[in-house]
Amino acid sequence: MVDWSTLPAELLHFIAARSFSLVEYKRFSSICVSWHSSVSGVKKNPFARRPLIDFNPIAPSETLLGDHVYSSNPGAFLSRAAFFRVTLSSSPSKGWIIKSDLDTNSGRFHLLNPLSRFPLRISSKSLDLLDFTVSEIQESYAVLKDAKGRLPNPGYQRSALVKVKEGEDHHHGILGIGRDGTINYWNENVLNGFKQMGHHFSDIIVHKGVTYVLDSKGIVWCINSDLEMSRYETSLDENMTNGCRRYYMRFVDCCGELYVIKRLPKENSRKRKSTLFQFSRTAGFKVYKIDKELAKWIEVKTLGDNAFVMATDTCFSVLAHEYYGCLPNSIYFIEDLEPKVFQLDNGNGSSITRKSESSESSFEMFFPSFL
DSSP: OOOGGSSSSHHHHHTTTTTHHHHHHHOOHHHHHHHHHHHOOSSSSOOSSOOOOOOOBGGGGEEEEEEEOOOOTTTEEEEEEEEEEEEETTTTEEEEEEEEEEEETTTOOOETTTTTTSSOOOOOOOOOOEEEEEEEEEEEEEESSSOOOOOTTOOOOOEEEHHHHTEEEEEEEEEEEOOTTTEEETTTTTEEOOOOOOOEEEEEEEEETTTEEEETTSSSSEEOOOOOOEEEEEEOOHHHTTTTTGGGEEEETTTTEEEEEEEETTTTTOSSSSSSSSOOOOOEEEEEEEEETTTTTEESSTTEEEEEEEEEEEOOEEGGBBTOOOOSSSEEETTTTEEEEEEEEEESSOEEEEEEGGGGGGGGGGGGTTT
């Protein structure tokens, strides 16, 4: 039997540096005394391959949009949130999804509602990493109005971390889709308007190292490291978008392929008084992916064992059988601050179920029993 506590410190540090997330890194350091000692002297960023971003808060005088001052509250703040799959170490086949961001002052994790960025009300104050296996499955970035708040900056309703070329070097910045459908760029402490082509934009994603943006006409654009835009070789047909408003379409990466989700609003909806819920309710969704042989986007009728999670700040896919209560061939989203799930048509008719209408078992993956 190998005594893992006697591994050389250099090898332990090499292993620790390849942890996928800060949670896994902390779990590594809690295994035994020698493992903890091997990383105790590591400062600030243990992940050499992951950028550490320390953007300065934005002051109004430094915030520009083209030649005009951009309206922004002082202290706009870059927040990185992470989605984790949590399983019992004794039963790793099924798990839950939790979401957190990091308090920059205390270094403590904030647990968030997985489908939004609002704090999650919990009864437990800690998680014993020896009892659970925690692995990061997705990250998201948001430019918030301030470090304490949860509302995104108007210029950054959807955000992505991108690599930007500057001379011979590359650095990281944030590209975001504004509430008005424009693209904005944040480099250190300045917000700049982005010289763009196309129509109003709805979403942005970094897929296999390439930055894609989607406009209101269903046209997909690429943005390179020089921040130059070019039209992608194929776009959604006009009959697919069918006058769809820009905030009704989202990108999602599923099994290494790029999908587009189109939200279908209910017809003849009455206007609402509240500005918080400014859009009509959802009637359903359509999903498209690119057919490389036909060189065009086609509608997807089934997602198989996959489920799409549409959070307010990002979209991603999971394998349904790996999560408690997760329905295959479905799309989870939030509306009116309530989790909902849409099941795609398999010949039996599509439907939307609200958490309040169900037995809650199909939403179990978002509400772990240990919290």
